[in-house]
Amino acid sequence: MIPRNLRHLRAFHAAVTRGSLSGAAQVAGVSQPAVTQSLRKLEEAAGGALLSRTGQGVLPTERGEVLAARVARAFARLDPALAEIAPKLPGRVTLAQLRALMALGETENFTLAAGQLGLSQPSVHRAVTRLEQEAGQALLERRSHGIVLRRPARALVQAARLALAELDQAEADLAALDGRAAGQIVVGALPLARSALLPTALARFREEHPGQSLKVIDGPYDTLLAGLRRGDIDLILGALRDPAPIGDVVQERLFDDRLCMLAGREHALVGQAGLTAEGLRDHPWIVPRAGTPARDQFNAFFAGVGAPERIIESGSVLLMRELLRGSGHLGCISAMQAEAEVQHGLLVTLDVAVDWPARPIGLSCRADWVPTRAQALLLTILRETAAG
Secondary structure, three states: OOOOHHEEEEEEEEHHOOOHHHHHHHOOOOOOHHHHHHHHHHHHHHHOEEEEEOOOOOEHHHHHHHHHHHHHHHHHHHHHHHHHHHHOOOHHOOOOHHHHHHHHHHOOOHHHHHHHHHOOHHHHHHHHHHHHHHHOEEEEEEEEOEEOOHHHHHHHHHHHHHHHHHHHHHHHHHHOOOOOOOEEEEEEEOOOOOOOOHHHHHHHHHOOOOOOOOEEEEEEHHHHHHHHOOOOOOOOEEEEOOOOOOOOOOEEEEEEEEEEEEEOOOOOOOOOOOHHHHOOOOOEEEEEEEHHHHHHHHHHOOOOOOOOOEEEEEHHHHHHHHHHOOOOOOEEEOOOOOOHHHHHHOEEOOEOOOOOEEEEEEEEEOOOOOOOOOHHHHHHHHHHHHHO
């Protein structure tokens, strides 16, 4: 693993940008032998030489260029947030201080933050106190329900998370140079993606990249979006939002989907043609959760007669299938998501007098995200699977 020692990484970054160890020592504020020692430790962890010594100074090796690119991106995220708090802070902050602040921001309690980090409560308290002393200002507010971060501290935590994500990706990039897999690809999957697209794509990805660790997280869109923006999730696959939710997230359309309305095979409405909103309003329904594009289209269908009152919210096609088969409920869901249930005769598509608008399905990523080789392969496979 690449050491998360910010001083060592700054020394390496300075050596690359300055082209000399003496220049790196000047930037880092340490002796040249100290820089040499830091770089030696970094090279041992990186699995090979990072710098080539020449008569004119130092140049990055191929391995060094890979790491330098990620380190530069990490500090480009972190340093502006530090400098906004105090100009001297970029050169003084430690990872222990940042992790303590990050944990405190999540838990709003020193004891809980200490438990999350596996440290003692006094250790976490000292780290945050020292950070406030270096910053020359309070970063916390103590309220009745706990401790909250002030705005500059919240911005710093966000920047620190993304900076650490860049270092995680650096490890994957370096491993790829040696033909190894490292790190974990994390996909946020919305309901349609989990049932219709992602399984096929992941099976193909596993054949081409058997050693890569993968993690799929499901949940509400807002939760996945927060994880994406923090750097905890690499990409989200599912229904796109119009407009895009925020400027630091970009969306890529892969294909279009449409809604359908479903019933169990024995339901009285099966076989009736041209069903209208007025005729469907008084039935009990299971529908996507409020705020999703699918739910917005469902509500728009009933806009002239009033929304149904008996509603269960869920994006699970399995729950919908069992509920519709055993009761008089109706369901509204993605046609692609329900395709297997309809093909196997478990559910029946109702003939409804509506021309459902197309819903774009695709990828959501951070705007300036640079994927690793394995992540880029997964993106390619997702695009090709969707096209097919």
